Amino acid sequence: MPRSTRWPSSRSTTTLGHELYVTLESCLLCWAAIRIARVPLVHFAGPDPQWRFLGQLAGPQPALVDRATSMDGPMAGPFGAWATLLPLVERLWRDPTGIRIDHFRQSVPALVDLAEQIVSDGTAARFVGWTQQEALASIWDDLVAAAG
Numbered sequence: 001m002p003r004s005t006r007w008p009s010s011r012s013t014t015t016l017g018h019e020l021y022v023t024l025e026s027c028l029l030c031w032a033a034i035r036i037a038r039v040p041l042v043h044f045a046g047p048d049p050q051w052r053f054l055g056q057l058a059g060p061q062p063a064l065v066d067r068a069t070s071m072d073g074p075m076a077g078p079f080g081a082w083a084t085l086l087p088l089v090e091r092l093w094r095d096p097t098g099i100r101i102d103h104f105r106q107s108v109p110a111l112v113d114l115a116e117q118i119v120s121d122g123t124a125a126r127f128v129g130w131t132q133q134e135a136l137a138s139i140w141d142d143l144v145a146a147a148g
């Protein structure tokens with residue numbers, strides 16, 4: 001019997017009551033996958049200002065009305081800052097310019113400054129061989145200050 005290529009029925013209840021925990025606010029691809037999977041609640045730690053507008057798309061769209069997802073985040077304090085800092089570091093390694101960095105610089109300038117600092121002084125490169133606890137401890141005071 002061939003596998004079905006149909007999307008889940010709109011009456012599917014397999015994800016009712018499920019919650020998803022993620023580090024960063026959803027990008028476009030994650031946003032779509034979450035709605036296709038009908039995940040009703042997503043908790044995210046760090047803000048991603050580039051994709052903030054996605055939260056405004058679901059409301060009046062008939063195709064999305066039964067695929068509503070509540071978003072809970074970002075976390076306040078250093079853990080939320082950490083969740084945003086790591087993707088910023090990765091982005092700065094690949095491409096230190098562009099619209100993505102511009103969005104972050106407008107929204108969380110202290111975190112962009114910290115990310116640029118730890119990339120340029122080599123701290124971020126040392127994270128690769130460390131545990132998350134070691135990496136967090138190495139910049140905890142800076143994260144607290146950047147989280148404001």
Ligand SMILES: [Zn+2]
Nearest residue numbers: 026027029030
């Ligand atoms: Zn994503």
